[in-house]
Amino acid sequence: MEATLEKPKTQSKNRTIRRVAVLGSGIMGSRIAAHFANVGVDVLLLDIVPKEPNAAEQAKGLTTDSPLVRNRIVNDAFQTMLKASPASLYSAKFASRIKLGNFDDNLSEIATYDWIIEVVVERLDVKRSVYERVEQFRKPGTLITSNTSGIPMHLLAEGRSDDFRRNFCGTHFFNPPRYLRLLEIIPLADATGPDTDPAVIDFLMNYGSLYLGKTTVLCKDTPGFIANRLGIQSLIQTIRVAEDMGLTVEEVDKLTGPVVGRPKSGTFRLSDVVGLDTTVNVAGNLVKMEHDESRASFELPASVQKLMENKWLGDKTGQGYYKKSKDATGKTEIQALDLKTFEYKPSQKVKFATLEGTKAIDNLRKRFPVLLAGTDKAGEFYRRTFADGFQYATHRIPEISDELYRIDAAITAGFGWQVGLFETWDAIGVRKGVELIEAQGKKPAQWVYDMLDAGIESFYRVDSGKKQYYDIPSKSYKTIPGTEAFIILENLRGDGPSQNVVWKNADASIYDLGDGILNVEFRSKMNTFGQGVSEALMKGVAMAEKDFRGLVIGNDSAEAFSAGANLGTLFMFAVEQEFDEVNLMIAQFQNMMMRLRYSSVPVVVAPHTLTLGGGCEAVLHSDRAVAHAETYMGLVEVGVGLIPAGGGTKEMAARASDLYQTGDPELNILQNIFMNIATAKVSTSAQEAREMNYLRSTDQIVLNRSSLIAEAKQAAVELAENGYTQPKPRTDIKVQGKTGIALFKAGISAMRMGRYISDHDLKIADKLAYVICGGDLSSPQTVSEKYLLDLEREAFLSLSGEKKTLERIQSLLTGGKPLRN
Known part of the structure; x- marks a missing residue:
């Protein structure tokens, strides 16, 4: 495993996955291979040999003896995967972890691999023929799994050896494997021979969750x-x-x-x-x-x-x-x-009247009763489809699953639903759902009536911050297995008063996570930084310094960690030319970031999904970031005609300074950082954010989103227990002065001449170059953080008075789209 990825607390005594062979390089096979490469595993990707050269190969005089011809299918599939959008790899350089080959020449190499995954065409005869060949070379004890989407395991394993069967099961990834979180684990259970070893299932359930970042769901072979x-x-x-x-x-x-x-x-x-x-x-x-x-x-x-x-x-x-x-x-x-x-x-x-009536309801669960009560076609559609889905799910227990939570976990992780069928049903009320089904002339399974007769009114409940499900055989609630170590803020918050919530306002809450650690969660629209969020952050630091030993900044949002600053207030002040107020806003935002950076307790930030502008700046000023692998981070202020001024430009200048080594071309390092900001580049993964220096080598990357807050809390505990010392404001940031400004101006002028950027883009880039190079200094020298923060604020204030900047902000506020004027 790569050191960049979060390690498990325990490792199986018998299995360590270092090398994985993927048999079949189609859309699923090549992308499964890519995701294993993402987590640091060496991958062998194989496919069939073409029957004959194609026209282009024949024109070159190539035959089926040529490696280019023999590997054409796998090579073409691999190139298609590399070019696909969204990207399957966290970083393009991870492609080197994948070795290509074909079944005829390279299948014998599987003897040295720890896990063999079959992803060939969905035909029983083809899969069986592949297994026949695999058994010639596979080392006993090696994992062998199929990515079939529906062929029963007992049919696939027919005729295979006992060792093959004990180490065989289904591992059904959903496409695209990097982004969809579901991994279905389907054990072999068949009277004709040994079943899958339970230890293999336990291992795969844990490995899929911890290393691959999946919601692993144990399925029956149905x-x-x-x-x-x-x-x-x-x-x-x-x-x-x-x-x-x-x-x-x-x-x-x-x-x-x-x-x-x-x-x-x-x-x-x-x-x-x-x-x-x-x-x-x-x-x-x-x-x-x-x-x-x-x-x-x-x-x-x-x-x-x-x-x-x-x-x-x-x-x-x-x-x-x-x-x-x-x-x-x-x-x-x-x-x-x-x-x-x-x-x-x-x-x-x-347009539907029912939908119009839910626009002001941000809470999804509170939206469902309103949608189902609609008197127009939308309401009728929801009543019919929801009732059908509810009743069908009840009758699938225990056929496809003994537990209802597995059904919700599979549908949410596999199809990207935010809430599952039984969670949706809970939102409208179980009795109401039964009435809905009966109104359509149908009935749910008898166990639902038995549950209600026993006085149990919900499929789920939260107890001591842990989500529990209704267990049908025992007619009692049980904690969802595998979630004991997760910290889910929604479960701590609840609908009413919670002992975990120690402070809150309309846009944010502060939680006591235990072990002396607080968490600040913001819940504004797209988690933007407005007055409420800023108040919570300052309050969180103050409370942590007084009575706790560490602070986490994290949230459970599905959309964004933070889309940056709330531009509405800025736009209002700038239009009215209230520049003293604008200056005060920027100063306060900078002071907040410096408060995070120089608190007397460690501050850990847990970014995920969109982490833009001010959200990125919060990460930059943390003692440690614990980032989800799917973190899309960037300083994007140029898109609204501004530069990063919450310490973002200052901090990236400081990181460039720290990266300088004797003999290094210093301006190359700074130029890469400058271009990332000037072009509003956003990372496509946490790994790329590290390559762009938004994340440091000491920051963690976590694959399972559900464990993010728990891992961030653990990082805060470790920092505190290792003797955290409050840092001092920096005075040693090396900047390039006129030398850097001249270089950057030449580059952006060339871009303007080539019509790649507009006149206003040129003006913004000039301001950015001036700040990140430390201003009009005659030679490279060291400066303080305060010096760079003042330059940031002055440039931001100047640009906020520009007509074209205001046009960009207005376009984003009114239409949600960036304007390049």
Whole structure:
């Protein structure tokens, strides 16, 4: 494992994964290989040898004996993976951890690998033939798993040796493996031979969670396992209801998107992205299940059948429920399929009275009752689809899972839902949900009635900060296994008074995490820094210094750690030319960051997802950052016509100074930092944030998002127990003065001449160069932090009075889009 990644507290006595062989280099295989490379594992990626050279190879005189021909399939797949967006690798340099080869020449090498993952085409005969060859070379005891999305384990393992069977199971990743958190673990349980060793399952459950950052869900060997069984049923039933109600494609995608805590793609766009043929293939297997009382729900709706006949499969064929086309002016437009006429029409914006009524409800769980009470078509759609999903899930217990929490974990992690089916049901009330189902002429499983008869009114509850689920056999609540070490702020907060919340305002809360550590959580829109958040941060430091020994800054937001400063107040003061107020705002923001940096207790910041502007500056001024692997960090102020002035420019100048070594080309280091800020570059991962110097080598990168706050707390405890000493303000920052300014001005002038940037971009970059180089100094020299902070503030104040800066801020505030004027 790489030292950059968080280590487990314990390691299996019998297994350490250093090398993984991935058999099959298609979309899933190459991306699974990439994710193992992300976590520091050496990977062997293999695929078949082509039957003959293609035309280009023949023109070069190559034959099937040539390595270029023999490895063409794997090489092409690997290059496709490298070019794909979003990126599969945390860093492009991690590609060197993947070795390419083919089954004929390189399969024998699997003897030296710790884990073999089969990801070949979804055909039982093909998979079995691969296993036959694997057994010739596989070392006894080596893990062997399949990424099948639905073929039963007992069929795959038929005819295999006892050792193979004991170390074999399903490991079903969801696409794209880096970003979707679900990893389904499916043990082999079959009367014809040994089952999967329980120690193997325990190991994979732990490894998937800790090293791969996955929500690992233990599944039964049933058709579709858990996520696809529930997810495909929901997708097809949604399409069926849409057709029945006469709803448009755009209307359904609006109703099934972020408003109900699901991805922006909604239902029909998701179908296009996944590929309609994939959905149909999975549904075709599921509709055959004679034991499923609702198997008719997998029968294809009319629009799906028509699309399949037309071979309009979605993105892979250029059209499905949507397609791109050119209008009369040559401009690209998105067209949506009319489900009645089967013609494409320009996509229309959607409005429903029910949705309008929920705009002010930020809490997703409080939104559901309002949506289901709607008196328009939206309300009817929600009542029909939610009732169907609820009742279907109840009847799948214990068939696909003995525990209801596994169903919610699979659907949220596999399909990107913020809350699962039973969590949604809890939000509207279990009795209300039963009434909803019965109103549609259906009934949930008997265990739901038994639960209510016993006086139990919810599927989940929180006890002492830990989430518990209703266990059906024992008719009692149990803590969700594997979550005991997590710190989930939502569970500490609760709906009413909480002993863990020691202070709060409208935008933030301060929690006592135990062991002398406080946590400041902000909950403003996109977690932007406004007055409420700033007040909480200053209060948190003061409270920690007085009665505690450390402070964590972290939150559970799904969207952003922080999108930066709240620009509304700045815009108001700048438009009114109240520059004294602007100057005071900047000074206060700088003072807050310096308060974090020079507190008498350690401050640990736990960034994740979007960490922009002021959010990035908070990370820069921490004693340690504990970052989730999916952290997209950057100083992006130039996008609104400003420069970083919360200590961000100062801190990056200081980091450049610290990186200088004797004989190093100092300006190259500073130039890279300057260009990152000047172009508002945002890292695509925490690893890239480290390469951009927004994270230090001493900062941690954690793969499992659920463990982020707990790991940050542990870092604060360690800093305190190791004898934390309050740092002193710096006076030793080496800056380049006129030498650096001249170099940077030459570069940005060339960019302006090439029309890569506008005149206003040029002006902003000039200001940035002046500050990061320490001003108009005659030669390189050392300066203090205060000196650079003053330069930052002056440049920011000057730019805030520019008309084009105000236009940029206004564009972002009113339309949510950056303006490059």
